[in-house]
Amino acid sequence: MSQKTYREAIRDALREEMLRDELVLIMGEEVGVWGGTYAVTRGFYGEFGGKRILDTPIAEEAIIGAAVGAAMGGLRPVAELMTINFSLVAMDQIVNNVAKIHSMFGSQARVPLVIRTPAGWGQLAATHSQSFEAWFAHVPGLLVVMPATPYDAKGLLKAAIRSDNPVMFIEHARLYGVKGEVPDAEYTLPIGVSDVKRPGRDVTIVSYSRMLHVALGAAEELAKTGIECEVVDLRTLRPLDMAPVYDSVEKTHRALILEEDWTTCGMGAEIAARISRYRFDSLDVPVERMGQVEVPMPYAKNLEELMFPDEKSVAQKVMEMVA
Amino acid sequence: MASTSPSRVSVEEAAGINVTAEEALDWFRKMSLIRRFEERAEEAYGQGKIGGFLHLYIGEEAVAVGAMAALRPEDDVITHYRDHGYVLARGIEPGRVMAELYGKATGLSKGKGGSMHMADVRRHLWGGYAIVGGHIPVATGLALANQYRNLPQVVACFFGEGATNTGTFYAGLNLAAVWKLALIAIVENNRYGMGTAFERVSAVGDVYRKASAFDIPGVKIDGNDVLAVRDAVHRMAERSRAGGGPQLIEAMTYRFRGHSMGDPQRYRTREEVEEAKARDPIACWRRTVLENDLATEAELQKIRDEVEAEVEEAVQFAENSPAPDPSELYNDVLVSE
Numbered sequence: 001m002s003q004k005t006y007r008e009a010i011r012d013a014l015r016e017e018m019l020r021d022e023l024v025l026i027m028g029e030e031v032g033v034w035g036g037t038y039a040v041t042r043g044f045y046g047e048f049g050g051k052r053i054l055d056t057p058i059a060e061e062a063i064i065g066a067a068v069g070a071a072m073g074g075l076r077p078v079a080e081l082m083t084i085n086f087s088l089v090a091m092d093q094i095v096n097n098v099a100k101i102h103s104m105f106g107s108q109a110r111v112p113l114v115i116r117t118p119a120g121w122g123q124l125a126a127t128h129s130q131s132f133e134a135w136f137a138h139v140p141g142l143l144v145v146m147p148a149t150p151y152d153a154k155g156l157l158k159a160a161i162r163s164d165n166p167v168m169f170i171e172h173a174r175l176y177g178v179k180g181e182v183p184d185a186e187y188t189l190p191i192g193v194s195d196v197k198r199p200g201r202d203v204t205i206v207s208y209s210r211m212l213h214v215a216l217g218a219a220e221e222l223a224k225t226g227i228e229c230e231v232v233d234l235r236t237l238r239p240l241d242m243a244p245v246y247d248s249v250e251k252t253h254r255a256l257i258l259e260e261d262w263t264t265c266g267m268g269a270e271i272a273a274r275i276s277r278y279r280f281d282s283l284d285v286p287v288e289r290m291g292q293v294e295v296p297m298p299y300a301k302n303l304e305e306l307m308f309p310d311e312k313s314v315a316q317k318v319m320e321m322v323a
Numbered sequence: 324m325a326s327t328s329p330s331r332v333s334v335e336e337a338a339g340i341n342v343t344a345e346e347a348l349d350w351f352r353k354m355s356l357i358r359r360f361e362e363r364a365e366e367a368y369g370q371g372k373i374g375g376f377l378h379l380y381i382g383e384e385a386v387a388v389g390a391m392a393a394l395r396p397e398d399d400v401i402t403h404y405r406d407h408g409y410v411l412a413r414g415i416e417p418g419r420v421m422a423e424l425y426g427k428a429t430g431l432s433k434g435k436g437g438s439m440h441m442a443d444v445r446r447h448l449w450g451g452y453a454i455v456g457g458h459i460p461v462a463t464g465l466a467l468a469n470q471y472r473n474l475p476q477v478v479a480c481f482f483g484e485g486a487t488n489t490g491t492f493y494a495g496l497n498l499a500a501v502w503k504l505a506l507i508a509i510v511e512n513n514r515y516g517m518g519t520a521f522e523r524v525s526a527v528g529d530v531y532r533k534a535s536a537f538d539i540p541g542v543k544i545d546g547n548d549v550l551a552v553r554d555a556v557h558r559m560a561e562r563s564r565a566g567g568g569p570q571l572i573e574a575m576t577y578r579f580r581g582h583s584m585g586d587p588q589r590y591r592t593r594e595e596v597e598e599a600k601a602r603d604p605i606a607c608w609r610r611t612v613l614e615n616d617l618a619t620e621a622e623l624q625k626i627r628d629e630v631e632a633e634v635e636e637a638v639q640f641a642e643n644s645p646a647p648d649p650s651e652l653y654n655d656v657l658v659s660e
Contacts, residue, residue: 059490062463065461070467107658
């Protein structure tokens, strides 16, 4: 085991897969000479050259469209969208081509493509601070992965690159510096498997990506007061692995879903619906959701800080649920 | 090197490209097949046997047939949604195409694509795409894969003039030009995007001039002349194959039918349509064939009879094929891993 940052874990996954399979190539804005806007692909241009590290124009529809064609044509592209906000420019490609080609041509073509893109915020105002994971998780034909830890990020990215299906691999800008244990030996993790990150008996907190860390922080604080939260990390948003959530709710009888997205039609809505449908009799209190305030992101720092649940507000909500 | 042989017409002296009687008849057969196939599809649509959209290619047959004649079997083809002509021109069994229109299990895409999504990947036909301009960057990617793998094939990307006003046209061809990919963009200019005349909505009326935005060659040709199409595509494809980067061809043609079924065609006059029909690509080619003694009237009639039978057989195949099994609903969404 080594201590690695989330960024390093992703970089290692990309590098290992590029060394393993020469059909893997990376394309996107600033992935080459610049070394990646978030420095994930630093050094790759020198190591792998311009044939495999393709700098593109700022044209997301061309990045994803070309990655689709390259994937159909036998390559295994990893396309980077600088931030998830820019995926909107490529939405037609993602929804109508990436997700549909295998189905609408009756399995004649495959699109083994990974789209890497970070969510995140930090005084970036309304158009550069969004979380669209639920939009992608809505679409049959896509796999959607959103890891929270270096270990999960590396193992899931390697699995995504090896998958014959298209994968939206959503990172988080505020996690790149987060450290965690990563095995030195080769490993992959299965896509579509949730993971219990902290066992507990009183309340189930379901989360993913950056909010998982908020959940774990709140759980740590609550433990000091004798309230034990079980924290389930979804890791993959499509397909959803609900089994660990159901098992947990059977034990705790309480579920809180914590997401960074707006809650209306967000991941939490889906998870709450499934818990209500399949573990209705286990629930002692209504399923709760916490997420972003439903306004466009303001620039001012003090206002931005009010946008998301934090450890304190999560702990408060849990205490209300067990009261 | 003007040809004097009655069985050959010299079409490009410098390159010495000629058309043989065999080719001439093959093109006549394929254009006639597309025409008759679509007339029967139109009938079937009227009988409620084909649903959804049905965008007919009637009047534009010379573009698909001429282009496919110029391309090699391993060259990649990707198209827009008015796509029946391309698959038939590539020699795919009409029965499987008709079965796809009927939504049958024996269709090219097992009945999951329909009229707008015809594909036969084994024959390098990467499918019809129905968001205007959306497949142009995908063509760029196919060409990137060929370049990356050192494969000699070119990608032929077909779309209508309407697509040249989209962002994906610009973004896709720009990237293809930057990477010097073997891609030929074949723009079928049938003058209307649905019911809107091109000159009403495009700042530049000549599509071929838009090639200058990418600093690539662009030519305008008579898209109703199958030989002109074959020659232009051949020339552009060979230039592209030899490392010349992307090329653009604007093939002037005309759609005799409405945009899709149920188009009242208020945007053009009957006279305009009749005038265009006077330049019917099949009639024109028939005349050329006869004038150059490439075939006799009887031989052409025999081909038409054979095409009639072939289309009838395709219809029967579609009629007699089973609908997809209900269990198929859940298949093909993801690759099983």
